[in-house]
Amino acid sequence: MIDRAVEPLVREAFNAVVVGNEKRFKKALKAISYGRPDYAFKLALAIDRTVMRDVHDGTPSDERVQLLAEQFATMQEWSNPTSLPVADFLRSLVNLPAKPIAADVRGSMVFLVGGWLLVAFLNSGIHWYQYLDDILDRLDIEPEEYWLL
Numbered sequence: 001m002i003d004r005a006v007e008p009l010v011r012e013a014f015n016a017v018v019v020g021n022e023k024r025f026k027k028a029l030k031a032i033s034y035g036r037p038d039y040a041f042k043l044a045l046a047i048d049r050t051v052m053r054d055v056h057d058g059t060p061s062d063e064r065v066q067l068l069a070e071q072f073a074t075m076q077e078w079s080n081p082t083s084l085p086v087a088d089f090l091r092s093l094v095n096l097p098a099k100p101i102a103a104d105v106r107g108s109m110v111f112l113v114g115g116w117l118l119v120a121f122l123n124s125g126i127h128w129y130q131y132l133d134d135i136l137d138r139l140d141i142e143p144e145e146y147w148l149l
Contacts, residue, residue, distance in 0.1 A: 001140060001148050002041055002043065002136060002140045003036065003043075006035055006040050006043060007043065009032045010032070010034055010040050010043050011132065012024075013029060013040075013044070013115070014044075014047075014115040014128075015028075015110060015115070017076070017114070017115025017116060017130055018081075018115050018118065022078055025079075027107060028111075029107075039109075041107060041110055041148060043147070044110040045110050045114075046147035047095075047114055047132065047139070049096055049147075050092050050093050050115060052093045053119075053121065055117070056094070059094050059126065062096060065090045065091050065094070069087035069089055072086050072116050072120075073086065075099075076112065085105070086109070089101060089110075092114075104141045105116045118131060118132055
């Protein structure tokens with residue numbers, strides 16, 4: 001069952017990424033840090049993994065992951081993506097070998113990459129927040145242990 005006190009904080013962090021507002025994103029991360037940051041990170045990571053599963057039929061190739069990282073860098077310039085290990089983060093989402101990422105960097109990347117993933121591959125006529133609602137509905141019926149698979 002999803003913690004409904006944390007879910008709006010996660011949603012706001014994703015929303016800040018979607019609109020590309022760095023100040024709003026930092027404010028959202030700060031709000032998350034005052035609540036249950038470990039849970040918020042875990043929920044965002046589950047959302048990220050779900051999107052990657054939805055977008056790819058099976059595990060994407062390393063070339064595909066690298067292409068996604070390049071697309072992220074192009075579309076999310078405001079977040080200074082060239083300094084982020086985006087490809088390794090994406091690899092870790094789909095259980096491909098990846099270099100370790102520092103906890104503080106990983107903490108912001110789960111929201112930066114997740115917000116981007118929510119909008120980057122939408123079908124026509126669907127809003128990112130509707131897609132997020134669908135993912136949350138799916139996660140809500142799964143035990144939390146499933147989220148990390």
